[in-house]
Amino acid sequence: MFRQARWDEPLIFELSRPGRRGFIVPEIDPAIKEAVGDIKIPAKLRREKPPELPEVSEVEVIRHYTRLTQMSYGVDNGPVPLGSCTMKYNPRVAFEIAFDPRITMLHPLQDERTVQGLLEILYHLQEWLKHITGMDYCCLHPAAGAHGELAGMLLTRKYHELRGQLDKKREIIVPDSAHGTNPASASMAGFKVVEVPSDENGNIDLDALRAAVGESTAGLMITNPSTLGLFEENIEEITRIIHSVDGLLYYDGANLNGIMGYTRPGDMGFDIAHINIHKTFSSPHGGGGPGAGPICIKDRVVDPDKNIWLHDLLPGYRVVYDEEKDMYRLEGPSKHSIGLLKTFFGNVIPLVWGYVYILSLGARGLRLATEQAVLNTNYFVELIKDVRGYSIPYGPGRHRKHEVVISAEKMKDETGVTAEDVAKGLLDVGLHAPTIYFPLIVKEALMTEFTESETIENIEEYAKRLKEISQIAYTNPSKAKEWPLSTSVKRIDNVRANHPKTLAPTWRIYLRKMRKADSNV
Amino acid sequence: MGHPWMPNSAEETRRKMLEKIGVKKIDELFNDIPPSIRMKPEEWGKLSIGEGRILSEIEVKRRAESLLSKNKVFNNPPPFLGCGAWPHYVPAPVRYIVSRGEFLTTYTPYQAEINQGLMQALFEYQSMMAELLDMDIVNSSMYDWGSAAAEALLMALRVKRGRKKIILCGTLNPFHEKVIRTYLAPHDVVIVKTGIDREQGICKAEEFEKLVDKDTAAIYIENPNFFGLIEENIQEISDISHRAGALYVIGVEPLSLGLIKPPGQLGADIAVGEGQPLGLGLNYGGPYLGIFAIRYDMKLLRQMPGRLIGLTTTIDGKDRAFAMILQTREQHIRREKATSNICTNEALSAIAAAVYLALLGKKGITKLAELIYYNSHYAAKKLSEINGVNTRVFTADFFKEFPLRLEASGKKYSELHEYLLNNGVHGGYYVGNIYPWLGETAIFSFTELHTKNDIDRLVVLIKNFLEG
């Protein structure tokens, strides 16, 4: 039976006692103090009062945060089948290598001759990603998937700008099943977003696409397999349609785990692709980040007269190998580059993690990972497809890839038990919920992705629990509204959390509001 | 035999699962991929990806070791490099806490009830950072300083809709400037940059007075600036900004705030910064931590990018609880109208920073800032005693770093760089190409990790180089 730790853990501020400290800052060398004299910062710029940080001992800091970890749940605790997130096991060997001081202690502006080992690692990663995606160039600069998307959209923009057609090319097409970052990235790059619907098979509705595409189409963003876990069967036709108006195709690589070794974005006709290292290539998600979102491109001429190619537009830095000197170097941003997207090279720790993952598995193992992930999804489909209250909309009978989206719409209509209730019912037995209410085109969506890391026993357990939840929904639906009971807290008051009166985004705001409330009484 | 990371890859399990699905071979699950774009296993196997085959952990470690050994770590002394990332000590408890699997391997806490600990840690980060900055609201992280600054200016353009001018104080970090220009490029905006007062090395208030107008959405200034100098006119510029109805955005290095007035006391509407010094390590450029803060104003809050954790209660009102708040600003709800496209952020860095700030506490942060101040000032003083070296290129006071100018020595900085490297020391960052008027100049940085011995040794080496 599952019972999560339930510490009444105070905030770190509430643990504060005057005079305690968690870290000894070395004394200033007396000779240095004497040589320098007084601090000369102008009085008007000196901080007058120290910040109200807590005063706690090291012991308390460790206990406090250890208890907080005990009230958290990741892949190390159990299955986290969050669809679209590819929550696979994060191999510890990669942790050891990525957090080696010979990486963590390297300054980004250090002389290239002193970081040859790291550059070689990054170079190989770049090359491997090229082969995995079937593209011509990869760039490791972006910090996450959405950052890669922004890079891709800025590339698209620059492409049209250099071709003198940006005034016309105003629109980016995204399917209605797209992840929120896709339209958000397109709009950050100054494009208008045009949505196209999916057909009942889960593919993009080609007629609708043809109707939407025209002179103003700058490009299209899709993920394949889609967020429904279905392979877009018409991808070649889609490519033709977009290329026929000189639009670029952007591949959202979040779902690469569903096809690795079977097909590649480059072969499908994509021009630009990002990869989520923190999904497909096993770097851990850290409670929200960091990740790394390399982008890869299929090269093409941008301006034949000036001999500008798409790869000239890539952001940030690329690692190149200088054969003559037998040395690795950083190159970029070059003259036509869209520029820097972050201050320095890239998110190196997740990148090295990805390197270790690919090194460990090789082409063979990567294909195996995809197979196992897809096997897990389809096995789960078999266990759940006939359970009362659930359905699997779109693409009836089609095999899923990395994930499957279940709808609890029927259950909701018939019993009032929602996808959210189902999620809480899973948490209650120590199984992390799937992604819910996404993609938007599935009502009461339960988007489930086990990845290759999950055991058959856990998948069966998961299906069993979903069945149980269904039974409860149809017999005693009010019970479902009480879940979860065995997590560290029960259901949370989101109204209070978001109400302007009670909104408390920091401790100081909370205290201010409490004081105000007190004085109003 | 199954692969250790794929429990169901054992042949027995695979067979059982395939049977249940009703297919003979696993490839059948991929039959919807058109043959024209489907890859044959032989083709895939021929690609150079890893070593092709599956390796054991022992082989992987051996391979990694051979590569890592080609890196040169400067730790005795640490590199004298700064300019946006600095060698600082990472306390053991920081690395320990963020290595724990319950934090490390968790996704964004979409399911709050099972991730209260993670959310509390992020709330504590937001709250402690708010104290350090003396700002009201801090989000749970952006990618880094450069991208946080860029997003702050995009936000200013939304808040001040219709205004189309952004003014940058000319002393900002040139890498940050590049990021800002990349992010702002698609938008209808004019970016103007002030000059640098060549005596003081900071921005002059009068220049902003001249540039600012009713079309200005924001003024952005960094303090300390790229040269490590303290922007003495920062308050006056704040007033100028607000008189014109523009937002004032201040970028900071957080450890300096132990000594320097925080953005909240200088009229900042938005504060950004780099959390890298707070226990993250150098990591050759990332992951770092983009700090993003605002004062409490619903007009600003509604346009703020990034995730926010808030304090609330359970529905029954019995327990304190944490929730993701104001999600209607974010891409998964608002899509193309979102305040940013950011999704995956740098949450684990934020937790590291929380542990770091809790360890240092109220007094420690000031003591550390003083130590850094003294070390860097000692270095500037000693180095300036060398003939041909100028460390007082500018008159404004500085924190942690300063430009070292070799112009008078007739030597090139690259020669000194080689000389230092040959002696196992990594010097500063050459900036003569960015600021030609500074000539042979590099920015040197000194932190708590540089001992008096380290500094004295650097002095001796440079002296030997120039005189020997």
Ligand SMILES: Cc1ncc(COP(=O)(O)O)c(C=O)c1O
């Ligand atoms: C389909 C899809 N696209 C894009 C993204 C954005 O990636 P990231 O979170 O790394 O920015 C995600 C993940 O969150 C995703 O699931």
